[in-house]
Amino acid sequence: MKDQNNNLLLTPALNEFSAREIQTFAEDLEKTNQKNDQKKDTLQQEFSTQIKVAVMTRLGIPHVRIAQRLNIHRKTISKYAQKNQELFNKIHQEFKSGTSIPDMAQKYNAPQPLVWSVILEEKTDQERFKCLNWGLRAWDNWYFNDVDHRFGDPWPGRIPAQLVAHTLFYFTKQNDLVLDPMAGGGVVADTCLAFNRQCLSFDLLDRVKTRPEIEPFLWDPENLAWPLPSGKKPDLIFFDPPYFKKMAAHYMKGSISDFSKPQYLSFFRNIFSLMREQSKPTTLMAFLNADFRDFQGIPAVNENPDNAILMFTYAKLLETCGWKITHLMDCPLSTERFTGNMVNRMHEKRTLGIVRRTLIIGKPDILHKQEL
Numbered sequence: 001m002k003d004q005n006n007n008l009l010l011t012p013a014l015n016e017f018s019a020r021e022i023q024t025f026a027e028d029l030e031k032t033n034q035k036n037d038q039k040k041d042t043l044q045q046e047f048s049t050q051i052k053v054a055v056m057t058r059l060g061i062p063h064v065r066i067a068q069r070l071n072i073h074r075k076t077i078s079k080y081a082q083k084n085q086e087l088f089n090k091i092h093q094e095f096k097s098g099t100s101i102p103d104m105a106q107k108y109n110a111p112q113p114l115v116w117s118v119i120l121e122e123k124t125d126q127e128r129f130k131c132l133n134w135g136l137r138a139w140d141n142w143y144f145n146d147v148d149h150r151f152g153d154p155w156p157g158r159i160p161a162q163l164v165a166h167t168l169f170y171f172t173k174q175n176d177l178v179l180d181p182m183a184g185g186g187v188v189a190d191t192c193l194a195f196n197r198q199c200l201s202f203d204l205l206d207r208v209k210t211r212p213e214i215e216p217f218l219w220d221p222e223n224l225a226w227p228l229p230s231g232k233k234p235d236l237i238f239f240d241p242p243y244f245k246k247m248a249a250h251y252m253k254g255s256i257s258d259f260s261k262p263q264y265l266s267f268f269r270n271i272f273s274l275m276r277e278q279s280k281p282t283t284l285m286a287f288l289n290a291d292f293r294d295f296q297g298i299p300a301v302n303e304n305p306d307n308a309i310l311m312f313t314y315a316k317l318l319e320t321c322g323w324k325i326t327h328l329m330d331c332p333l334s335t336e337r338f339t340g341n342m343v344n345r346m347h348e349k350r351t352l353g354i355v356r357r358t359l360i361i362g363k364p365d366i367l368h369k370q371e372l
């Protein structure tokens, strides 16, 4: 059965399935819906070296890193700087004469966020929200119905760019450096382009053709290393790791989503400590995650808390590792992922699902440092 967008829906025979089968079905359903979602996104294409240099330079990536990543000479980067300035001037002119951003992105074979970063030059953050047609929330509930398909690639666990933009608005200023240690589809880097923040991004997966700004890097639990040069301390770490178990089937080997609960928690203890060590006193941490409860097909009263990891646990770990929590933001997931039949089944069994997702903001705890 499909909805009006050709998305797969659960069939009425759902109550015949076990909890595991429902989970597998839900995962297949998410995969199919993601494929349909991809059609809404611009086709992923390889960009020219000139455009790659433009993106990476505007994100503040040091020339030596760009040269290494693109396997080009540093002089070539300077050569492109001139050409890119000419391109940016053309973009400004064409925008004034009414050409749309998607049309310019297509014409110059450039990612839309790069075009936005040019168009929005000199604008304040508030003006940028307006131009992007995003409301600016003045409170701590950041619910967004859908991802914004202009920012980031289709990706399991892709987050709305508006969520990142709100974090940048409240907790950073223009030209600040953001670190995205597990960048996935690149929503954080894209939003940084649109909001004039520098950004260094890392992920397991290497996609140099389409995402040269995301450097391949493994946060190896056996040997945790720090990928930034020693002089570069981030102003904000935007940390959106794979949630426990939820996406296991989608990620490749090496992903922390394949870890057991003790491994997963030990990984966070070590990485939170490393991040604290590598931060400056003004660095902020933005950590996004959701409760994990093994709730599927189980009445809420019978859930086993030993299988759960609640946000409370991450908060405690952060504090143990020297981060003082300053804000908790509700960033709920859409309830649309529970189809009508699933909901009926959950009512019957008194099963309680999860839509609460939380962004924890923390800053280095100076007192904790003294204790070390």
Ligand SMILES: C[S@@+](CC[C@H](N)C(=O)[O-])C[C@H]1O[C@@H](n2cnc3c(N)ncnc32)[C@H](O)[C@@H]1O
Pocket: 152, 153, 155, 156, 157, 158, 159, 160, 181, 182, 183, 184, 185, 186, 187, 188, 202, 203, 204, 205, 217, 218, 219, 220, 240, 241, 242, 243, 251, 252, 254, 255, 256, 257
């Ligand atoms: C939830 S996704 C990030 C989604 C991203 N914020 C977006 O909106 O597209 C988490 C990412 O962490 C990466 N990852 C998981 N384990 C990793 C590891 N040990 N080292 C580096 N990256 C890892 C995965 O490849 C995945 O892309």
